[in-house]
Amino acid sequence: MTLLVGIFFAVAIYLFLSQHIIRMLLGAAVLGNAVNLLIFTSGRLTLEIPPILTGYETTTGMLTANPLPQALILTAIVISFSFFAFLLVLSYRAYQELGTDDTDEMRFAEPENQDLPPLGY
């Protein structure tokens, strides 16, 4: 499991280092899953019974699986999914408007060879 998380992170970072937005998008998707698995493992992986109380007993009397990481991951999945959807649309618009998906060529907000501020009054 740890190895898997490590591989996921490595792939995500490799993809993020690319110049092309489309690879960075894939990287973002992999990165989200890497973090989800990381939270899952940090909640300790055990083969215990589910933490559900049935009937009238107040405690189950034995170890139960940890339900919290699943709640955290669920939140993180929702957020990373909406993030990914937004980035996808934004990148598509960027490709349409700017005509490139190469980040080195995206210089519309910060044009190259900008004039220096005037040096005299």
Place this chain on the structure above:
Amino acid sequence: MASSEMTTIDLSAAMITQAPPLADWLVVAPLVLCMVLGAVLLMVRKDTQIQPVIAIPGLVALVLVDAALLAHVWMNGTVTMTMGRWLPPFGISFTVDILGALLTLTGGIAALAGGIFGAGDVNDSGRRYGFYPFLFLMMVGVSGAFLTGDIFNLYVWFEVLLISSFGLLILGSERGQIDGATKYAFLNLVATTLFLIATGYLYGIFGTLNMADIALKAQTMDDKAPMVTLVSMYLLAFGMKAAAFPANFWLPASYHTPRVVVSALFGGLLTKVGVYALIRVLLMLFPAERDLLGWVIALIAAATMVLGAMGALAQTDVRRMLGYLVISGIGVMLAGIALASPAGVAATVFYAVHSMIVMTALYLASGMAARASGSFSIAEPGGIYQSHVVLAGITLALFFAVSGLPPFSGFWPKALMVKASLDVGAWWLAAAILLTGFLTTIAVGRVWLLAYWRPAPAPPEETSMGGNGAAVTQPPALSPLLDFLPLVMLTALVVLIGVFPQKLIELSQIASEQLLNPAEYIKSVFPTGGLQ
């Protein structure tokens, strides 16, 4: 719930049995107000005339509620409210101390100024695409981040404000905006993911996400290696959010692209949330590990402020220069976190309040100046002093405030910070702060000289058109209510804080004591001493 009533177990051991007193509901009031208004405004988003009519009173109400919350916290100490009746650390707590309440109030004031200015600045299409709903949802995120007492909840609020800020950033869908937003979005995605990774590790180490619980357990944690890793990751994640030096490049790439009122809100609010999170996590939760990393933070602080000021010197566009000034201010705030002495932290809190107000006002002023002179560039003489003498005067006051000259609000926190650094012998940090002030003064002074003081050249049409020349040179009208009111309001605050700083200094000192000695914070969450 039905089954638990039939047994004889004592519910009060695990659940909250009594509703909190009425005044404590103030803790969630800013969030509820913003969320409801955001939803209402989303419903009426087609009706662009009615939006400001709902939004501006809503923002006034937000400021009042925030002020009431601050007064409540000031008089009664830290307040905690826990969601869903589960006792902390299982229920998600909202814990408000002076720092959180003070920053929420300042954020509310900045949002109010932005909301009023937006009524004149944002056009119908911008409103139809949801300027006001996004503004309110961003305030949900900002207020939530300042008020929450749970670290995973903090992550959620970060995402809420981030998603809304994306919406605000691309309002208008111009090429530069989409370009800037792409970089902003990806870099902030990496930063929040780092935050989430660190939170995952934190949960693995402590088994809890409640800040007060973490602060308690961190005191007894002996194993330094995982803790320092954890704190470094938080430092990087929040440093990216706050635009601290090695990770600051997204800010000047994007902050000058959106509408000027959006830049004002971003410059005033978003980076300060990153600083707030750094203060909370480094100073309150992990003070021992922060001490180990103190010199790293001090280096980052010095580099951020000096390079920010230098970047400001190299800009032709006023908005880009302001972006660098935001970064430079972040450096000064980080200096207080690096010092971690009560005086240094108090100066950081004070500076955060000052910076939120001044940066919002400066962006608004630059937008008005651009409307008056037709350009954001300082290479083209604007002649604003001739045409709009009041605006030029207000901007000069704000420029003095941002460079830290008395009698404006920037002077006191910088003076306190220099004194705090000299007290602990960090002379080079004090020198960096003074150098930053000097460079900032040059940068803003030049802007004022070139864009405001220098008379506008006579337009060539004037000679040929003869008598009609007066109509050509007539400056564009600035509405006294929608444009000047927010600016005058913020500038009045700047002067007021500058002339009567005692109350704010006192508040910052209380905030800093509460941070460095979190006993009151912990006691507020666990009245009986916690589940040990």
